Amino acid sequence: MKEIDTDTGYTTFRDGVKSCLPTVLGYLGIGFSFGIVGINSHLNLLEITLMSAIVYGGSSQFVMCGLLLANTSITGIVMTVFLVNLRHLLMSMTASPHFRDESLLKNISVGSLLTDESFAVFSTTVAQKKHFSLRWMEGLNVAAYITWIVATILGGLVGNFIANPEQFGLDFALTAMFAGLFITQFEWELTKSQRKSIAVVISVGLSLYIMLFFVSSSVAVIISALVGCFVGGIMHDSK
Structure with a gap:
């Protein structure tokens, strides 16, 4: 290692x-x-x-x-x-x-x-x-x-x-x-990477809340996780 x-x-x-x-x-x-x-x-x-x-x-x-x-x-x-x-x-x-x-x-x-x-x-x-x-x-x-x-x-x-x-x-x-x-995991003063993490978590939470109105909870979890990965990928590429 x-x-x-x-x-x-x-x-x-x-x-x-x-x-x-x-x-x-x-x-x-x-x-x-x-x-x-x-x-x-x-x-x-x-x-x-x-x-x-x-x-x-x-x-x-x-x-x-x-x-x-x-x-x-x-x-x-x-x-x-x-x-x-x-x-x-x-x-x-x-x-x-x-x-x-x-x-x-x-x-x-x-x-x-x-x-x-x-x-x-x-x-x-x-x-x-x-x-x-x-x-x-x-x-x-x-x-x-x-x-x-x-x-x-x-x-x-x-x-x-x-x-x-x-x-x-x-x-x-x-x-x-x-x-x-x-x-x-966070300090009082957020770094750039921590702000990105918060953005990903918020996107996952919002998408999960919205999808629960349309699909089952298990499917909503999967979709929201994919949304989080997508947002994280975009923010990583734009650094």
Whole structure:
């Protein structure tokens, strides 16, 4: 991996766990919420645990619960989840050049456990030009992965006692966590790249809001993501 000259850096597994602490706090809440939503979507605790361990995608797992309640076909669920999680391919492709000196198996392990939140931490570290190692990335990913599974199990254990998760706003927990992580990435004085990021987020939010009036929520998410990519591409070319 190419090293960057800097005074600070992350090299150990423990450093990765420490970098993951903000994500851990968010996952405890959102994972707990998913466990409750999963139970109320007629999933049992084992199914919730397996979904968190194998699918390991907060947004796609919430989407799956909605599709199951709507009696969607297996084919429809698989295709929808595939499209929702397709962004992980792009994130993995972005991260992989930084670990080109590592083995294929290690790169696969990094990509398999990469999430929106861990990628945000990774991207911030790259932008700050801090040195980091594979062990740091593994600590970041593993800490998030274990936290997510444990949190969803805990949520599933108490899910039978909450008949209507929406009344507590638990279905909004994922959106709230993304908003919180987004805000923490910025300083008071915004740089040019940060202003571009805000423009992309606003375009995604507006397009999502508009498309929800015309298409299903899963399709609206895909279209708004494409709009965000388009806007980001235009702004990048015009720098």
